[in-house]
């Protein structure tokens with residue numbers, strides 16, 4: 001097939017076509033044709049009811065005026081509502097009433113202006129179709145030549161192209177100059193190394209397991225089959241970095257029947273009579289794993305549905321997470337309260353580059 | 357200037373100037389002598405705007421942005437962007453005495469102790485949702501109309517930047533009140549950032565000013581939310597509108613419309629009245645929704661605490677696709693290689709979503725290269741007349757929609773009594789198959805519609821009236837089209853595929869081969885517009 005170049009039929013790009021005819025790189029040929037119909041031109045104009053009937057025109061005018069007046073009513077209503085329906089402290093319904101009446105007043109005020117203006121434009125303003133010519137976006141050849149001339153003069157008068165020492169050193173200086181700003185971002189965070197921080201939690205040997213949020217210790221005997229405890233470490237309370245520490249140290253505690261627990265030999269003494277403690281922070285991107293299914297012993301992360309099997313050391317059975325929830329080794333102290341046997345043996349929470 | 361109507365309109369008989377007109381005259385003179393404003397007014401005042409309902413989507417975005425600016429400014433007068441811990445002593449009984457950040461407490465105060473505060477919060481949030489939705493629909497409109505073609509490719513890219521900024525504004529705003537949901541959103545961001553190879557740990561550390569959650573993130577996001585992002589957004593928006601004025605709006609094919617003109621109504625007064633009125637309507641609707649429907653009732657969620665969470669909570673709608681991406685990733689994609697942790701369960705969705713977004717951004721350039729079309733286009737294309745593009749768009753929309761649905765996989769499962777596994781696996785399959793099916797269907801539908809248009813252009817509408825011919829057979833009378841109606845159906849550019857041709861040195865480069873293949877894929881299946889010759893030959897006249 002050879003060239004079927006755009007024949008005169010469509011106006012598509014005709015103006016620009018004259019300036020830069022359609023050409024593609026020499027390796028290809030193009031072909032276009034348009035509908036071989038002629039553009040019939042603007043259709044005849046049909047007048048609106050308001051153009052023909054002066055009474056309709058008058059009615060429309062009155063409607064617009066009424067809408068604008070109605071808008072004033074809305075604004076006044078809003079102000080009145082603001083004053084006579086105040087918020088009564090402690091009374092939720094007063095908030096709701098204030099919100100609703102104020103809002104209705106304002107929306108009436110706005111909507112009436114809007115509808116009035118549109119109605120006016122559609123029915124009373126001069127109707128019809130106007131036409132405006134398009135010009136090619138590119139400047140005329142003269143303008144373009146003049147623009148090129150500006151740069152040529154700029155180059156000649158400054159010697160930017162000629163004086164390569166000045167040019168290159170300037171480029172170098174400009175490239176280097178933002179670097180101090182980049183470096184200054186370092187103190188967005190404290191000096192300490194994040195990797196060390198991410199690898200430690202408040203849990204260590206003999207730290208008691210406390211109920212969250214009551215902050216009371218838990219006796220092993222209180223952990224009945226099927227119950228789930230939200231746990232924080234004893235040494236968390238009152239800390240300056242309470243939330244940061246809690247975000248790493250939160251633990252879920254539950255008891256399984258010993259025959260349901262599949263324990264690997266090196267973790268044989270990490271549970272206490274079937275009571276196990278696992279990090280509550282999902283190993284995917286760190287949401288709290290909150291939903292426990294009692295009969296299946298599954299934990300579900302509500303964020304992206306990762307599921308962990310508590311009877312198999314919290315290994316992942318579904319979802320995007322890969323690693324099991326880290327287990328906190330526990331035992332009881334002299335008073336029978338549950339305590340950590342040690343800290344976590346691996347970092348908790350989402351993965352990070354330096355983790356392994 | 358060719359005019360269907362004289363754009364300057366006939367002069368009305370000169371009446372004695374009223375006081376009002378003397379005053380406006382004096383003001384105009386004062387301004388013009390100091391600003392040359394008469395030039396701009398003359399240039400822009402009677403510019404012509406074409407009319408179509410779908411052209412109003414961008415307007416909705418613009419007007420909801422204005423509503424956002426106004427309500428957001430009100431909020432800044434009361435909102436305290438710090439994470440200092442305070443004891444709440446405001447009038448919401450349910451949280452009295454609880455420890456929380458000043459950000460959360462001040463948001464409660466805005467909601468319960470400042471008249472109109474709750475309304476402004478709800479206006480701000482509803483307007484934000486509408487803003488992003490309107491931009492999204494506006495983008496789809498531009499895509500399916502081919503309105504991104506030369507000379508508007510750059511404006512597509514600017515619009516794309518606006519879309520990203522809008523989502524950024526939305527996310528930073530959502531995080532400010534420091535409630536349980538916003539904190540969980542940040543937690544997910546923190547986890548995702550940490551999964552980035554090499555720099556992730558440090559980016560998170562610097563972003564949060566230490567370990568998550570720290571006390572720096574809310575004030576930092578606040579600077580972004582009310583200063584940096586809005587400034588960039590307003591600048592990009594200005595550029596977007598400026599280019600729109602320079603390029604002039606596209607218009608649908610129609611009688612009297614050509615690639616060399618714009619047909620519509622002038623800015624002053626008609627378009628200004630309609631658009632100005634429409635602004636008030638959009639704003640009014642946002643306020644009306646905000647008067648009756650609660651959005652983001654943070655008092656129900658409680659202050660951020662890293663431990664509790666509730667099931668079935670959803671991010672704002674425009675974040676859903678990213679959340680869905682995280683949910684649909686195949687299991688087990690995290691490895692330790694060369695002593696480092698590679699979280700492909702995070703990297704993979706980031707790459708896929710990133711590629712998707714980049715494809716959206718550069719689509720105009722890809723299509724221009726494939727078509728080899730360097731002409732200016734000002735006629736809005738009907739989606740059916742660009743079947744391949746429309747099919748690509750349908751595939752893209754499906755891909756996005758599946759990711760979006762996946763963000764609600766748990767809700768889908770409980771609602772339809774399915775297991776989460778079944779829902780996830782179906783969505784995974786749909787993410788791959790859905791776009792392919794959508795592509796094929798959309799293309800077929802476009803071609804069928806084109807065929808139908810051609811039929812109608814040549815033979816007219818079916819009138820539904822049957823007549824009996826002398827020979828005895830029955831025949832349906834077709835209502836012929838007038839020239840004006842027909843023109844709408846036949847005025848579109850009919851491309852043919854590029855053909856490979858040896859270049860000046862008699863060689864065919866591999867790049868040209870690829871281009872020809874792509875071009876064939878793009879244009880092979882197509883229906884040419886009906887021509888006058890066909891109509892006159894009476895071909896198929898029953």
Ligand code: HEM
Nearest residue numbers: 428429431432435481484525526529530532533582586652
């Ligand atoms: C496209 C732009 C913007 C979007 C999409 C957006 C979105 C949001 C959202 C979703 C919230 C959470 C509101 C809530 O439910 O509590 C928010 C909060 C806020 N925004 Fe914006 N916003 C935008 C621009 C602005 C601007 C320009 C300002 C200031 C001039 C502003 C000021 C605020 C303030 C002070 C808050 C916190 C107050 C509160 O949560 O009640 N926003 N924003």
Ligand code: FES
Nearest residue numbers: 282284285301304
């Ligand atoms: S954070 Fe738990 S599955 Fe994503």
